[in-house]
Amino acid sequence: MNKKTISVVAAVIRDGERVFATQRGYGEFKDGWEFPGGKIEPGETAEEALVREIREELDTEISVGKLIDRIEYDYPTFHLSMDCFWCEILSGDLVLKEAEDAKWLTKETLDSVDWLPADITLIEQIREELDMDTKKTETPRDIDSKIINVVNAMDFSDSFAVEEISERALNKAKKIPISNLALLGTAFSQMSEAARTTVTTVTSEIKMENLFVGIWPEGANGRLSINESGATVGNIMGEKGIDSRMRFKPIGEVPMENIITSIKSIDPTMMAVAVALMEINKKLDGIQSSIDEVLRFLETDKQAKQRGNLQTLAEIMEDFKRKGNDADFCKIKNHTVQEIQRDARQDIEFYKTRIETAVKEKKTFHSQKDVRKYVGSITTSFAEYQLACYLYAYSTFLDTVLRKDFVEGSIDSCRNKITRIAEDYDALFRECRAQIASYQRSSVGNKMVGGIGKTADTLGKAIRSIPVIEKGPVDELLLDAGDVLRDANKDTVKAQVNNLEVLENNRMGDFLNGIGVVGALCNRKSAMITDGMNLYVFDSETV
Numbered sequence: 265m266n267k268k269t270i271s272v273v274a275a276v277i278r279d280g281e282r283v284f285a286t287q288r289g290y291g292e293f294k295d296g297w298e299f300p301g302g303k304i305e306p307g308e309t310a311e312e313a314l315v316r317e318i319r320e321e322l323d324t325e326i327s328v329g330k331l332i333d334r335i336e337y338d339y340p341t342f343h344l345s346m347d348c349f350w351c352e353i354l355s356g357d358l359v360l361k362e363a364e365d366a367k368w369l370t371k372e373t374l375d376s377v378d379w380l381p382a383d384i385t386l387i388e389q390i391r392e393e394l395d396m397d398t399k400k401t402e403t404p405r406d407i408d409s410k411i412i413n414v415v416n417a418m419d420f421s422d423s424f425a426v427e428e429i430s431e432r433a434l435n436k437a438k439k440i441p442i443s444n445l446a447l448l449g450t451a452f453s454q455m456s457e458a459a460r461t462t463v464t465t466v467t468s469e470i471k472m473e474n475l476f477v478g479i480w481p482e483g484a485n486g487r488l489s490i491n492e493s494g495a496t497v498g499n500i501m502g503e504k505g506i507d508s509r510m511r512f513k514p515i516g517e518v519p520m521e522n523i524i525t526s527i528k529s530i531d532p533t534m535m536a537v538a539v540a541l542m543e544i545n546k547k548l549d550g551i552q553s554s555i556d557e558v559l560r561f562l563e564t565d566k567q568a569k570q571r572g573n574l575q576t577l578a579e580i581m582e583d584f585k586r587k588g589n590d591a592d593f594c595k596i597k598n599h600t601v602q603e604i605q606r607d608a609r610q611d612i613e614f615y616k617t618r619i620e621t622a623v624k625e626k627k628t629f630h631s632q633k634d635v636r637k638y639v640g641s642i643t644t645s646f647a648e649y650q651l652a653c654y655l656y657a658y659s660t661f662l663d664t665v666l667r668k669d670f671v672e673g674s675i676d677s678c679r680n681k682i683t684r685i686a687e688d689y690d691a692l693f694r695e696c697r698a699q700i701a702s703y704q705r706s707s708v709g710n711k712m713v714g715g716i717g718k719t720a721d722t723l724g725k726a727i728r729s730i731p732v733i734e735k736g737p738v739d740e741l742l743l744d745a746g747d748v749l750r751d752a753n754k755d756t757v758k759a760q761v762n763n764l765e766v767l768e769n770n771r772m773g774d775f776l777n778g779i780g781v782v783g784a785l786c787n788r789k790s791a792m793i794t795d796g797m798n799l800y801v802f803d804s805e806t807v
């Protein structure tokens with residue numbers, strides 16, 4: 265005999281990573297666990313039945329989403345055909361009007377209750393789906409393994425493609441938590457919220473299928489409007505009010521009316537600057553102490569001046585983080601920055617020439633003491649030279665940022681200038697070091713003591729300890745030799761050499777890199793992408 269088939273609907277009510285299960289309080293299956301729902305009544309659709317059942321059983325309103333599966337199951341006395349849907353609570357508190365008990369279950373606790381026999385296969389499907397979604401949230405960048413290039417989308421150009429990026433490419437990108445942008449300063453603080461809003465809006469309001477285009481309607485004039493709370497409403501404000509509306513459209517079919525969004529505007533340029541500042545910030549902290557070390561080589565008055573300049577630049581950089589979007593601030597501060605830059609440029613020429621002249625002169629040294637004196641004076645010149653280079657790089661970086669002149673040509677010429685100066689510095693340093701090493705080896709004093717002990721024959725190496733010779737009637741050269749030995753014992757030559765070594769790194773690299781970062785991010789489309797949590801930066805060469 266054919267068994268009677270009963271048609272049932274069940275709601276898998278979901279809240280994030282949990283689903284809601286109830287325990288039967290009556291009848292044949294009493295105490296078994298199930299998903300709330302019940303029989304479909306004549307004339308009802310599955311969805312209607314589900315909404316009614318949940319209202320009756322749980323005093324709660326739900327929205328009915330995707331069908332998970334239709335379960336067909338043969339009970340001894342009837343055949344069950346059960347449609348199971350993903351559902352979400354719209355309102356209500358899930359009051360247990362019929363059920364004996366209820367629980368929120370996660371994928372880990374799904375097996376902790378005794379399910380009705382028909383539900384076993386369903387549970388596996390639910391677990392798989394929760395599992396998949398958790399993986400997705402673990403890599404929030406991945407929306408259907410695609411992501412939208414939101415920052416590009418805010419580029420305010422005529423029309424722009426929102427690209428799909430593979431997870432592999434994304435893993436190679438540099439990942440910067442967007443919350444860090446907010447910490448930079450008030451000029452950047454809105455950015456993290458804006459990025460998040462944009463992503464949420466774009467991903468939730470538009471039913472996204474892989475690929476999107478954001479559209480700046482043709483002929484629209486103005487900027488995305490920002491209301492009092494700072495949120496844009498997608499209006500493009502012209503001189504006489506709303507000129508048009510910003511649109512995002514999935515490539516394909518969706519009608520334009522459905523894709524109007526509510527977003528905050530992101531200024532991609534400021535976003536690029538923020539990335540560069542964050543990069544530089546980390547490094548500046550690190551080199552502060554070595555700069556102090558360099559400063560101490562300088563005469564007092566020069567120290568004061570350079571310290572002052574460094575301080576000024578540091579303050580402008582700090583202020584920029586708060587007022588970077590204030591055009592007047594940028595203009596005024598840039599005068600100061602450019603003055604420092606000009607001075608630094610002149611200093612660079614002056615010190616470089618001075619060192620070059622000293623290096624060109626062929627000297628004969630009678631003793632290590634002479635060499636030491638020479639190393640001392642050359643070290644001071646190098647310290648001055650290096651600070652001038654550092655100030656030049658620092659001011660050039662700030663100049664670029666304050667002017668916000670990030671077109672490719674300007675960035676390139678600026679990088680070239682810094683690179684040339686850095687290369688000159690490095691070359692002169694190497695030449696000078698080699699020369700000092702040769703002087704030290706060939707000094708007369710050094711030859712005289714050669715038989716007694718050995719001094720280091722190259723700079724930078726530790727000087728071996730040498731027994732102090734007896735004092736006695738000696739000529740001048742021998743006295744010098746004695747000095748050398750005593751000095752060597754005290755490691756003063758070594759200390760001298762170490763002083764010079766401190767100056768080996770020209771310290772311009774971080775600024776060069778910072779300018780490169782801004783340039784690359786501003787000039788390369790799709791160099792930045794956000795998933796609302798992180799900013800992904802794609803220029804592996806410069807970042």
Ligand SMILES: Nc1nc2c([nH]c(=O)n2[C@H]2C[C@H](O)[C@@H](COP(=O)(O)OP(=O)(O)OP(=O)(O)O)O2)c(=O)[nH]1
Nearest residue numbers: 272273274293298299300301302303344380382383
């Ligand atoms: N709601 C629900 N029913 C299930 C599940 N698994 C399962 O085997 N069933 C069976 C048990 C019942 O025989 C049938 C549902 O009928 P029901 O008894 O809840 O129907 P109902 O509330 O509309 O009507 P009533 O019989 O209580 O008056 O489906 C499940 O996960 N949820």
